[in-house]
Amino acid sequence: MAGFLLALALIGLSFPRDALGQAGNSVRLEVRLTPDSAARGQRAPVIRSDNLLGDGRWLSTLRSGLPVRLHYRVEVWRSRDGWIDQLTRQLYWDVVVRHEPLLDEYTMLTIFGSRVQERRYATLDALTAALAFAYQINVSPDEAGNYYYAATLEVSTLSDTDLDELDRFLEGEANGGGGRAGLGETLERGATRFLLRLAGLPSLRLEARTRRFAVR
Amino acid sequence: MRPLAALVLLLALAPGLRAQDSVIVIDPDAPLADSLERVGPPPAVVAELIAFYNDSGTTRVQGDVTIPSESRFEGRLALHRGNLRIAGQVEGPIAVANGTLHLLPGADVRGDILVIGGRLIRGAGARHQGRERVFWDAAPVAGTEEGLLEIRERRRPIGDLAAARTSFRTGKVRTTLLLATGGTYNRIEGLPIVFGPKFDLRTGQRSSLGLDLDGILRTAGSESGLADFGYSARGEFRYGRFGVAGRVYSELAAFEDHPLSPSESGWSAFLLQRDYRDYYDRRGYGGEVWAQVSRALRLELSRRRDEERTVRATDPWSLFRNSDRWRRNPLIDDGHYITTGIQLDLDTRNERYLPSTGWLIRARFEHSSSGDVAPVILPSVVRPDLPVGRRYAFDRLFFDVRRYSRITPSLRVNARLRADGWVGGDRFPVQRRVSLGGPDLLPGYDFRAFNCSPSGFDDPSMPALCDRVVSAQVEVRSRLGLNLGFRTRSANGSRRFIGIEEADLVLFSDVGKGWLAGSGPGQVPVNRIPSFDEWKVDLGIGLDAGEIGAYLAKGVSEGEPVKFLVRLQRRF
Numbered sequence: 201m202a203g204f205l206l207a208l209a210l211i212g213l214s215f216p217r218d219a220l221g222q223a224g225n226s227v228r229l230e231v232r233l234t235p236d237s238a239a240r241g242q243r244a245p246v247i248r249s250d251n252l253l254g255d256g257r258w259l260s261t262l263r264s265g266l267p268v269r270l271h272y273r274v275e276v277w278r279s280r281d282g283w284i285d286q287l288t289r290q291l292y293w294d295v296v297v298r299h300e301p302l303l304d305e306y307t308m309l310t311i312f313g314s315r316v317q318e319r320r321y322a323t324l325d326a327l328t329a330a331l332a333f334a335y336q337i338n339v340s341p342d343e344a345g346n347y348y349y350a351a352t353l354e355v356s357t358l359s360d361t362d363l364d365e366l367d368r369f370l371e372g373e374a375n376g377g378g379g380r381a382g383l384g385e386t387l388e389r390g391a392t393r394f395l396l397r398l399a400g401l402p403s404l405r406l407e408a409r410t411r412r413f414a415v416r
Numbered sequence: 417m418r419p420l421a422a423l424v425l426l427l428a429l430a431p432g433l434r435a436q437d438s439v440i441v442i443d444p445d446a447p448l449a450d451s452l453e454r455v456g457p458p459p460a461v462v463a464e465l466i467a468f469y470n471d472s473g474t475t476r477v478q479g480d481v482t483i484p485s486e487s488r489f490e491g492r493l494a495l496h497r498g499n500l501r502i503a504g505q506v507e508g509p510i511a512v513a514n515g516t517l518h519l520l521p522g523a524d525v526r527g528d529i530l531v532i533g534g535r536l537i538r539g540a541g542a543r544h545q546g547r548e549r550v551f552w553d554a555a556p557v558a559g560t561e562e563g564l565l566e567i568r569e570r571r572r573p574i575g576d577l578a579a580a581r582t583s584f585r586t587g588k589v590r591t592t593l594l595l596a597t598g599g600t601y602n603r604i605e606g607l608p609i610v611f612g613p614k615f616d617l618r619t620g621q622r623s624s625l626g627l628d629l630d631g632i633l634r635t636a637g638s639e640s641g642l643a644d645f646g647y648s649a650r651g652e653f654r655y656g657r658f659g660v661a662g663r664v665y666s667e668l669a670a671f672e673d674h675p676l677s678p679s680e681s682g683w684s685a686f687l688l689q690r691d692y693r694d695y696y697d698r699r700g701y702g703g704e705v706w707a708q709v710s711r712a713l714r715l716e717l718s719r720r721r722d723e724e725r726t727v728r729a730t731d732p733w734s735l736f737r738n739s740d741r742w743r744r745n746p747l748i749d750d751g752h753y754i755t756t757g758i759q760l761d762l763d764t765r766n767e768r769y770l771p772s773t774g775w776l777i778r779a780r781f782e783h784s785s786s787g788d789v790a791p792v793i794l795p796s797v798v799r800p801d802l803p804v805g806r807r808y809a810f811d812r813l814f815f816d817v818r819r820y821s822r823i824t825p826s827l828r829v830n831a832r833l834r835a836d837g838w839v840g841g842d843r844f845p846v847q848r849r850v851s852l853g854g855p856d857l858l859p860g861y862d863f864r865a866f867n868c869s870p871s872g873f874d875d876p877s878m879p880a881l882c883d884r885v886v887s888a889q890v891e892v893r894s895r896l897g898l899n900l901g902f903r904t905r906s907a908n909g910s911r912r913f914i915g916i917e918e919a920d921l922v923l924f925s926d927v928g929k930g931w932l933a934g935s936g937p938g939q940v941p942v943n944r945i946p947s948f949d950e951w952k953v954d955l956g957i958g959l960d961a962g963e964i965g966a967y968l969a970k971g972v973s974e975g976e977p978v979k980f981l982v983r984l985q986r987r988f
Contacts, residue, residue: 275825290822317454320556329535335441336442
């Protein structure tokens, strides 16, 4: 068994993450810096994903009735030569897209903390354009030093349970606790997520980072 | 819903903003505000679109329509649902509802353009004279039988895909009806089925009232000594950051919260006939007051009165090893217990299920007492005789501290320190005693390898008998691309990967010790913890794909064989 796992590990090591994410799939994630216009050199990251629907599997997933979740995360790293880099801050947000077959419309939920924005699109062209929105995150560091931003995009399907939780969130139970909070951690959750994973439903993780910049 | 940082969308929210302005600026330090904003085209413009479309002088088309080059159209032209491709000349205004307008090379449009619910795609050399308004957001319109358009009311986003749960609102009361499993499978209840309504009432902008009524149907029969039906009713009033709750219940409770989570323990029991938890029947009532001091910090004071009774293992079905015998469920010290507790929860994790940074701290102190305990016989080294003629009382302290850290963008280090046990008063009843060994805290050792059972004490139920346990865990995680599976190509040309594409490579080590407190042989003085050379240590490696992980672990302080284990969630 040890040999088997070692073989798995070696197989894994032979597929670097970035190569898988950016080249093996047509979806792209870009992160760039805003122009160097601040007096102290502070710059913010601008994150953009592109061509999500150009990869037919996500469109197929949507049309199969499964919502697609885009989980963005941006991290602020302080670069320290001669020592490991320091994570100084991270932020994340979600975009959930689902197809409503009766209306033939696509609903796009953008979730920032407890703030949710819902938009609907009637055409794939419009949805594709909306999914390519760029996000400028005002997280510029204050302290002097060398920094860079790392961005991650995880694209996955939502299980029924996740979707149900999302719906309850939208219905006003964002802070709901109480007796049923633990039901999320049920057999159904584990089974559904595991089966969704193994059933060949797609998942994707992309990473990108900016070049270093100096705050004076 | 995971706890997220407070972010505010500054642009793209304003209704008048042009949808093509496709940079969204997020200010993470803006004040937190809960909201659900449904964005769409301005109602006045939608009304204008409907009026235009329904005008008797408008030429209405649907689907994909092309005006070829060298052709000419005069008048008002409107399209609903489809693609309007113009390569020729159009003299007059154009409106498109939930479709795309293509101005192809050579197109010449002289008139206003209004597109709602789609894009305007302009080819090189296309000409347009007139006003141009484009809104990507869908127009909330629907076609009528007469071929006209009307406003479509927006549907409410109820969880229509969750067949076992439905919610509706009547006035200020939101009602949820639930039919679900109890989240586990065990040798006492079998598969518990939970059903019942939940009511939420918004009594004010900052206050709410909730009532949660659950019935529990037990499928394993009544041989366990447990009633076929259990129940739980909980009422809670919240005001701002404070709350008060009361509860009555008749439910099955577990002795310890490890070595597996309820769902994993359920899978283990259902598939392999291995139930890694012990249970007792708990009926009673209680209440709590709590304060959410900050987003991350919660304090709770609680008091409850339980009747606790022994239950027996039954013989529910399992997929494999169904002919084996289930492990017996230990006898407990039956009686009525009054427990007062204070609990602190600090959670700064960035995500609930797969955190990468932050702290999770839970600490709880309990004082319990009983006036009618009926003790089981335990070896005197484990517990002296319980008091006669006065109340039986004991104190318990539990804490679990977890730290999640990202060292580099691809490397994480997580650590956990956990302790549980007796701190004062009479010695624990059986159902409060603790142990070590098994998949969670010390995976390099067998289940309950360290249960403080004295030599010669042979109980097939393998009860946990320790007074105290302490354990520490550390793990290093690095993300790997696995591609463990194969790819298929569907009819539409899209590729699908079947298997596991990526996983965490996990290197871990655990240490722990369980002991009996006292001054006798084999015991550790009550004001000491054992010296570190007596602690048990294991090392391991594994692959964690999120919903499933496989690990190899070996105890290094004993001649233990290598253990292989599968987890259905993160180790911690």
